[in-house]
Amino acid sequence: MTNRSLQDIEEMGSAKYINPYTDFGFKKLFGTPLNKDLLISFLNSLFEGKEVVRDLTYLNGENLGNSYGDRRAIFDVYCENEQGETFIVEMQKAEQQFFKDRSVFYSTFPIQNQGKKGIWDFKLKGVYTVGILDFVFPDNEYPQDCLRHEVKLMDVDDKHVFYDKLTFLYLEMPKFTKKEDELKTMYDKWLFVLHNLSRLMKRPAALQERIFTRLFDQAEIARYTPEERQDYEDSLKVYRDMKNVLDTAELKGLKKGLKKGIEQGASDERKKNAKAMKALGLPLETIAKVTGMSIEDIVKL
Template identity: 45%
Template sequence: MEELSSSRYINLFTDFGFKRIFGTERNQDLLLDFLNAILEREQDPLVKIEYKDKEQVGRDADERRAVFDLYCENEKGERFIIELQKVLQQHFKDRNLYYATFALQEQAQKGKAWDYALQPVYSIALMNFVFEEAYPDQVISRVEPRERSTNRLFHDKLFFVYVEMPKFKKKFSELAGNLERWLYVFQNMHRLDKAPEEIRKGVF
């Protein structure tokens, strides 16, 4: 059960707050702005998305299902999975990979010849724990399939973004850019008595 709060502003790092703000059609502009920031889509910004069923069933009754926090698709067919993870879970990276396969498998075209062409899948995890204490300044890890010897991108259809929120320690006066403002909001919005003017502008 989520803790009740007397805060003026909603806590985005709760299941209720996260889905209330990002999981409704009327707030689609907020989700679009966040996705464009976290995915660095300045050159190819997302302009419209469709919310999809968050529960994905297996291929048969015995196969495990996947339940996403948020799952959406844009007009190009690109899929976006957004997960909020408050506590460290054993094999979390493996679970994240397993969940992403559902967004790939559902693209299979049934009943006709299919050439296996896929649209990209982006899996974004906002975490209230850290993976690597050895890299205290690396808040965001962007993971993609690369060829080891040349470091070139080998495949452009599966991407992971991990945000280790405890590593983000900037004060409001130190924020630079829209992405850092979003991270600040995730961490601190519920603690504020009044939202700073810079945050209240635009989508905020």
């Protein structure tokens, strides 16, 4: 593989495989029943055998509150395993001020959906939120060599897991640095694919498992219909534009202002970023994810 950057490859139009960080790419690989075997393999690699998923059923990714006017949630991938446990799987492309709050809020929807009318003993099925992050948590919250974070409700005194049916699993993908000859586990291999897919010009020798044969077939741009290629190009443009907006904001010190915790200033900067993304034609759902603003407030800008 050459030293060309991902953007160089994509802008030259020579990329062979899709970028999984785009909405199209992520949903193409993981968001359809046709490719559920890819998602099953990926999830099983993350949970290191503790949560074996044998089968999945895709659910409606748009969840509404219990009454008119309640805030809605739109998940990238929302599915249920054979035991009735639910998985929210999201590709988070950019840091936002209240990312953790949003993650917890989203997890409440599959919990509420389990409620039953009439007599009910309140027994719940497990809920898992998996976040694939195209950024690192701010303020050096975790060491540089620690990219996988499994979070549960814990007793802070004796450190035991108080409730094991609510799990948040985050992957800080910019921290992944392993080379092809260092890939030992399926977990390593899946993270390598996500991190490098659109840079690759051929399938690496280390990825010989049958599941990766299917993945590379599904990811090859030359196999797509003209309509699919156009959808991918549109999605790739949105991803690039969003990255450019964020990079510009960072250069101007906007992110520094947000981190200082100045409430009014933070609100103003989020609105400026949202307006800039809106002017570029980015989807409202994407702007909402990046800025943490509601779709309703973005529409009013």
